[in-house]
Structures are given as C-alpha cells and as structure tokens.
Amino acid sequence: MTFLDFEKPIAELLEQIEKAKQIAEKSKIDISATIRELHQKVQDTRKDIYSKLTPWQRVQLSRHPDRPYTLSYIHSITDGTFLEMFGDRTVKDDKAIVGGFGSVDGKTVMFIGQQKGNTTKQRQYRNFGMANPEGYRKALRLMKMAEKFGKPVVTLIDTPGAYPGLEAEERGQGEAIARNLFEMAKLRVPVICIIIGEGASGGALGIGIGDRVLMLENTWYSVISPESCSSILWRSWDYKERAAEVLKLTADDMLANKLIDGIIKEPIGGAQTEPEEMYKTVKEEIQKYLSQLFALDTDELVRQRIEKFCAMGAYAEIDSVPAVD
Amino acid sequence: MSWFQRIKGGITTSTKEKKETPEGLWHKCPSCKNIVLAKDHAVNCYVCEKCNYHDRIGSEDYYSIIFDEGKYLELFPNLISGDPLNFVDTKKYADRIVESRKKSGLNDAIRSAHGEVLGEDLVICCMDFTYIGGSMGSVVGEKIAKSIDYCIEKKVPFMIISKSGGARMMEAAFSLMQMAKTSAKLTLLADAKLPFISLLTDPTTGGVTASYAMLGDLNIGEPGALIGFAGPRVVKETIGKDLPKGFQTAEFVLEHGFLDFIVNRRELKVKLAQVLGFFRN
Ligand SMILES: [Zn+2]
Numbered sequence: 197m198t199f200l201d202f203e204k205p206i207a208e209l210l211e212q213i214e215k216a217k218q219i220a221e222k223s224k225i226d227i228s229a230t231i232r233e234l235h236q237k238v239q240d241t242r243k244d245i246y247s248k249l250t251p252w253q254r255v256q257l258s259r260h261p262d263r264p265y266t267l268s269y270i271h272s273i274t275d276g277t278f279l280e281m282f283g284d285r286t287v288k289d290d291k292a293i294v295g296g297f298g299s300v301d302g303k304t305v306m307f308i309g310q311q312k313g314n315t316t317k318q319r320q321y322r323n324f325g326m327a328n329p330e331g332y333r334k335a336l337r338l339m340k341m342a343e344k345f346g347k348p349v350v351t352l353i354d355t356p357g358a359y360p361g362l363e364a365e366e367r368g369q370g371e372a373i374a375r376n377l378f379e380m381a382k383l384r385v386p387v388i389c390i391i392i393g394e395g396a397s398g399g400a401l402g403i404g405i406g407d408r409v410l411m412l413e414n415t416w417y418s419v420i421s422p423e424s425c426s427s428i429l430w431r432s433w434d435y436k437e438r439a440a441e442v443l444k445l446t447a448d449d450m451l452a453n454k455l456i457d458g459i460i461k462e463p464i465g466g467a468q469t470e471p472e473e474m475y476k477t478v479k480e481e482i483q484k485y486l487s488q489l490f491a492l493d494t495d496e497l498v499r500q501r502i503e504k505f506c507a508m509g510a511y512a513e514i515d516s517v518p519a520v521d
Numbered sequence: 522m523s524w525f526q527r528i529k530g531g532i533t534t535s536t537k538e539k540k541e542t543p544e545g546l547w548h549k550c551p552s553c554k555n556i557v558l559a560k561d562h563a564v565n566c567y568v569c570e571k572c573n574y575h576d577r578i579g580s581e582d583y584y585s586i587i588f589d590e591g592k593y594l595e596l597f598p599n600l601i602s603g604d605p606l607n608f609v610d611t612k613k614y615a616d617r618i619v620e621s622r623k624k625s626g627l628n629d630a631i632r633s634a635h636g637e638v639l640g641e642d643l644v645i646c647c648m649d650f651t652y653i654g655g656s657m658g659s660v661v662g663e664k665i666a667k668s669i670d671y672c673i674e675k676k677v678p679f680m681i682i683s684k685s686g687g688a689r690m691m692e693a694a695f696s697l698m699q700m701a702k703t704s705a706k707l708t709l710l711a712d713a714k715l716p717f718i719s720l721l722t723d724p725t726t727g728g729v730t731a732s733y734a735m736l737g738d739l740n741i742g743e744p745g746a747l748i749g750f751a752g753p754r755v756v757k758e759t760i761g762k763d764l765p766k767g768f769q770t771a772e773f774v775l776e777h778g779f780l781d782f783i784v785n786r787r788e789l790k791v792k793l794a795q796v797l798g799f800f801r802n
Contacts, residue, residue: 360751360759365769368779370730370750377704378736397697398731405701419688419697429610443693444606455694502705506666508698509659510603
C-alpha cells in the first residue's frame with residue numbers, strides 16, 4: 197500500500213496495529229480489544245481526513261499509484277467478457293487508449309478509455325496515459341462502429357493530457373481531438389463519459405463529449421494541470437496548491453458550475469481502498485444512466501447533448517439594445 | 522447593400538485607426554528589416570513586399586481587407602467575459618478584463634461580422650491576438666455559437682479566422698468546454714449544408730487548433746503561420762532536442778495533410794470569393 201503525505205496518520209496507525217499483532221503473537225496476550233480500538237481509530241482518522249480534502253489533495257488522490265485504471269474497471273464491469281480491439285486502421289495501435297466491446301448483464305457496450313500503467317515498464321508502454329492522434333482516431337473508429345450497430349458508448353477518462361510529441365504534431369493531434377469533439381457531439385447512440393482519475397484538458401475532452409459526463413469523487417477535470425497552471429501564471433512550480441484551488445477543478449466545483457452532470461461517490465479513503473466496491477458502484481451508475489438515455493428518441497438524445505454543451509459559458513452583455521419583442 | 526454599415530461596439534477603437542497614427546509613418550519588416558511607408562504596407566495587406574512576411578493583424582484589418590468596401594455589420598458586439606470562478610492569479614481576472622478592454626479597444630478576443638466578398642455573403646468570426654493573447658474563453662465560444670445560429674437562419678456561409686494561444690486559463694474548465702460547444706454547434710452548420718471556412722493565422726495553437734480551427738470544410742493557412750496543438754516550447758521539452766527547421770509552420774502542416782491550401786493575404790479576398798462561388802454554383 198502506498199500512502200500520500202496527508203495520509204501519514206493512517207499509515208502510522210496501521211503500523212501500530214501490525215506491531216501490536218506481532219507483540220501479541222510473541223507474548224500470547226489477548227489484545228484484540230486494543231486492536232479493535234486501533235481499527236476504529238483508523239476509520240475515524242480516515243473519515244476525518246477525507247471529509248476535508250483540499251483540491252490539491254484530490255489531485256494527488258486522482259494520481260494515487262494504487263488507484264484502479266481503465267482496464268480494471270472494464271474487466272470487472274463486463275464480468276470478463278471484454279474483447280479488446282486494436283488500431284486506428286491508418287497508422288498504428290496506440291497503447292495509451294484501449295477500447296472494445298463488452299457485455300454488461302447481457303447488453304453490449306463499447307468501452308473506451310485512456311490506460312495508465314502500474315509498473316515503470318507498463319507506464320512507459322502506456323505512455324503514461326497520454327494518447328497520440330492515432331489513439332483518438334482508434335477511439336473514433338470504435339465509436340462509429342458502436343453507432344452503426346446501435347450500441348452505447350462508455351468512455352473512462354484518465355489522462356495527464358494528450359501527448360505533446362513531435363510525431364503527434366506531424367500526425368495532427370489538434371485535428372484528431374477536434375474531429376472527435378465534432379463526431380461525438382452527433383453520435384446517434386447514448387454516450388456516458390466518466391472521469392476516473394485525471395481529466396486534463398483537450399486530451400480528456402477528446403473522448404469526453406457525452407450525454408452524461410460524470411466524475412468520481414476524487415478526480416479532477418480542467419483546462420490545465422495545477423502544476424502547469426502554476427508555471428504559466430505564477431512563473432514558478434511552487435503555486436500548484438493555489439492553482440488547484442483557483443482552477444475549481446474538483447467534482448463538486450465542476451457540478452456546481454454545471455460543467456458535468458453528476459458525481460460518483462468513492463469508498464472512504466478513495467477508489468484504491470475498495471476497488472471491487474468502486475467497480476460495482478460505477479457499473480450501477482452506468483446501468484442507471486443507460487436506461488434513462490435509451491428511453492429517449494435518438495434525435496432528442498443528440499439535440500439534448502448538443503444543447504447541453506452549447507449552454508456552457510459565462511458572459512455578460514453590455515450596452516445592449518433593448519429587445520424589440 | 523445599404524444595411525451594411527460600420528457599427529462600433531462600446532469603447533472600440535479599431536486597430537486600423539491606431540496604425541494610421543503618425544508613429545506608424547514608416548514600417549520596418551521584423552523579418553528582413555526592409556523599410557516601407559506604413560500606408561503602402563497597409564495597402565499591401567501588411568505583407569512584406571520583399572520577403573512575404575505576414576504581420577500579425579487584427580479583426581478590423583481582416584474585415585477591411587476581405588469585405589467589399591470594408592463594409593460590414595458587426596454581430597453581437599456587446600458580449601463581454603463574466604468571471605465565473607472569481608479567478609485570481611497574480612491579478613484578478615475581473616481587473617484583467619477591464620484592463621484588456623481598455624488597452625485593446627476590444628470587448629474580447631473575437632469579433633463577428635456579416636459582409637460581402639466580391640458580392641458573396643459571408644459571416645466572419647475573427648480572433649484578436651491583442652486581447653489576452655487571443656485566448657478562447659466563454660465569449661469566444663458564445664460569439665461563434667451565435668454566429669452559427671445566424672448563418673443557419675440567414676443561410677450564409679461561415680468563416681473563422683483563428684489567431685490564438687489556446688484556451689483562456691482564467692476561465693479554466695469553462696474555456697475548455699468552449700471547444701466542445703463550438704464543435705457541437707458546427708455539426709448543426711454542417712447539417713444545414715453551409716460551408717465553413719477556417720483560416721489559421723499566426724499563431725493558432727492549443728484548444729483552438731483542437732476544435733474549430735481544424736474543422737473547416739476548408740482549412741486554409743497563412744504563409745509561415747505557427748500552427749500546432751502543443752506549443753513548440755512544450756514539444757521541445759518533451760523530445761529533449763531541438764525542433765527541425767520549419768516545424769509547425771503552415772507549410773509543414775500542409776505537407777502533413779491538415780491544410781487544404783496556403784493563401785497569401787494579398788490574394789485572400791479573391792480566393793475566398795472563388796471558393797464561395799464553387800460552393801454556391
Ligand atoms: Zn520582409
């Protein structure tokens with residue numbers, strides 16, 4: 197288990213429990229009461245810490261090394277029926293974005309998402325979840341296939357951004373993301389997008405246009421990472437906590453600003469503490485929203501999706517001419 | 522058409538007026554250092570007659586270059602930014618808005634206008650780099666959205682002239698969502714079978730490239746313009762070596778297949794009229 201800096205009190209308590217157990221083993225004294233007490237303390241401490249997380253702490257949690265990644269969700273939600281499909285049919289297969297059909301209680305769903313790695317080797321293989329243009333084009337190819345056969349699309353978003361490499365530019369990173377925004381806006385099947393970790397900018401939005409856009413409780417979604425924001429606006433890396441605050445990037449803020457449609461609760465301590473519980477919750481949410489969306493006529497579904505995104509923005513009108521009606 | 526007239530929004534002083542002040546009697550090309558009379562440079566569409574360098578110009582200049590007799594009807598001139606996040610970095614965003622409006626004489630980083638190009642109707646949304654780096658925030662998204670509605674209602678072709686460093690950080694996720702908003706709106710323009718011409722000028726990067734700028738029926742570039750998703754500095758840091766010469770120029774982007782053609786600004790008007798004719802006839 198990995199603990200973040202602000203989780204230190206929890207780590208210390210768990211250590212105490214381990215030690216107490218060892219002592220009990222050796223001395224054959226019954227200390228089950230003490231251990232029970234300590235476990236209670238762990239829970240209380242966890243609750244306490246997690247009830248007042250700062251935006252920066254949520255950013256840290258979204259990147260927790262033990263946090264489940266896209267494929268773990270998909271395998272669990274589809275009960276092992278996931279069939280991965282590779283390639284954009286043009287350049288190559290991008291390992292930073294995975295996709296394919298899976299069955300959710302008998303119903304076929306197209307799953308697509310950025311994939312991060314668990315080991316150093318895996319992280320490199322997955323390019324840290326930073327997709328190249330062919331990743332976005334693979335995603336679009338799979339979405340169009342889902343549309344053709346009337347299957348809903350679920351995207352799981354977890355990326356520090358689209359890859360800013362030389363070849364990404366040569367192969368049109370901007371065009372690839374733009375095309376996805378355009379095509380997803382008018383996709384004639386239900387689309388649910390769930391931010392399960394990091395939702396960084398255009399790289400996240402490139403698979404993020406949906407009828408329901410949901411965020412897990414301890415994730416972030418914004419135009420830029422707090423670190424980059426700090427370096428650009430304050431010309432220093434030292435203002436990331438401040439940047440995390442001003443960007444209003446937490447699920448609560450995003451919902452309050454009507455930029456997402458809902459929040460999915462995580463187990464206390466974050467998704468990584470009870471992954472199975474997390475998968476189950478996400479699956480239930482997907483099923484709930486899919487049945488709502490399938491009740492809509494397709495034209496209406498697309499119309500509402502476009503209208504939702506078109507309503508986003510904050511502006512004022514000055515010196516306006518009085519309305520004539 | 523008589524209903525076209527210059528309507529100045531709010532406190533607008535056009536960049537053209539500024540350029541005609543005496544400090545601009547002579548113009549020195551930033552690329553080849555050639556010196557010409559400023560008024561000749563303006564007649565030459567702010568393109569260096571010697572080395573073809575295209576100066577960065579603003580919406581007022583583009584409108585006077587493109588629209589017949591420089592006449593147009595400005596659309597939705599009175600939209601200004603809200604400050605949805607009460608954003609404060611080294612400065613309050615609210616103060617930045619006031620300052621930028623005063624300094625640039627513009628209400629935001631984009632204007633919209635309806636005019637004629639050699640008799641062909643066209644609505645042009647044109648970005649202004651002088652307003653917070655041409656950054657895309659809610660006003661940019663809303664003006665584009667409203668202009669598209671206008672085009673659909675009046676059955677007029679649509680053009681966006683992009684010149685932007687990308688999304689406006691001070692509106693954070695609101696500005697990110699303008700990418701979604703504009704792209705979604707463009708699907709309606711496409712459904713109405715109305716042409717969308719995207720002109721990418723120096724510079725066009727970030728979220729603007731990754732949304733409307735790359736979604737034209739025709740994507741056109743200005744010579745030498747920087748066009749890309751990630752900025753060159755970021756790409757350089759990522760790959761850890763120097764960038765090849767000409768990387769992310771309009772010419773580079775065309776060679777890689779993302780521009781239909783590159784047009785010299787002096788021929789822009791004629792080319793646009795030709796293209797509009799192709800779509801219409
Ligand atoms: Zn020159």
